Amino acid sequence: MTMGYREIYERYRQNILAGVIKPGDKLPSIRVLAEELHVARKTVEAAYAVLVGEGYLVSRGAKGTLVNPDLVIPSPRPDMAPDSEDATLNQFLDLRDAPGAMRLGIPALDAFPTKKWLLLAGKAARSLRPNDMTNPPVMGYTPLREAIASYVNISRGLNCTADQVFITSGYRSNLMLILHALGMKSDKVVFEDPGYFFGQRLLKRFATQLHYAPVDRQGIDVDYLLRHHPDARFAIVTPSHHSPLAVTLSLPRKHQLLEWAAGNQSWIVEDDYDGEFHYTRKVLPALKSLDTQDRVIYIGTFSKTVMPAIRIGYIIMPRAAIPRFREIGEIMEAGQPLLTQKILAAFLSEGHFYKHLKKMRTLYSQRRAMLLEALHTVYPGVFEVELSEGGMHIVAFLRTRTQDEELAAIWRRHQLQVSALSGWYCLSNKRYGLVMSYTNIVSTQQAIDLISGPHAETLALLS
């Protein structure tokens, strides 16, 4: 049955009211739309005429038909609004999306080997054959899975094979796949406190029994976990550099955690998001490298080592769990873009990745020193930094005060995308300070200029 004028009218009206088509937007000509929808021109004419009559559209002669530029669209009903619009949520969404300096989690964009990347991208695009244009493999492009296995084995001390690598679009898909492949909705999940905000947010929605274990200078308090949540099915941890405190999980606690998981048949999810960037020792092996019982699910990302926009992460699956991941993967995933995987596979297997990491390790430790010096110069006595062994950000603790939310808001008004530490906590024992990235600082002077912007307001707030 062909479409009547009423249906065309309704489609336009609804799209205008929903804000999909905006005041001032141009509509297709009657002829073009009639052809597109396989209807007679007079059907489209009738729909447009009603919409003009009701004031949704205006006809501008030769210019065509537009959505009435003076139309005021009512805001959506309250029940369509997001669940929570609190300041903490906004600070994290700003951190991810708002422009500005010192943005967390963004690697040194000035030092990325763009020319090399473009060369590889051209080569990968030219190599695409019809066969590559069908569906990408759900668990990932084989040469990339091989390159990742070889990288994590050599650099992170793992002992896996390519068939244990599941390539995903990053942290969120990693967690969702793991929870669905190995758990049930009612399983108890323990997360670090403070902990990665986007992880908390996802787990609050998808894990019905979410609990927290505090983190101190030696990482997650495993005694606390054993005392309060020995029955947890999952512990999700950042052992190399805790997010956000950047502390490293101590060796005794690593063994304690592994022993608990083995004894209880629980899973440890090791989020090694920036484990590559360790400055005091050459390599800091991953927790997974100590895991003789295959209870650790290792997850990694190329957001820190290559660029966040690449949207490629991966899971190293426990061998026995591969069939479960395959089954769930076939349901939840459709594979990642093949072209991106081809470029990345070449970047790794031709050695550029290792070279880049080596360069970044030196650069980041220099840039961290620049920011520390700037803080010391501009804010003597205000902040206290407990220097960790690595990572891509520092936490500047407030020595005596607790107004980190207000302080972060001031700094953000000066285009400094720092984050209030207290917002990363769920338990009551909070610490206060600013979490700030140094990866894109280019000189001590630049850092001084940047952080001097909010100087007067900072001192006024903390006086």
Ligand SMILES: Cc1ncc(COP(=O)(O)O)c(C=O)c1O
């Ligand atoms: C703690 C933590 N885990 C994982 C990630 C990686 O997330 P994705 O792979 O989705 O970019 C980040 C990125 O900021 C992070 O901070």
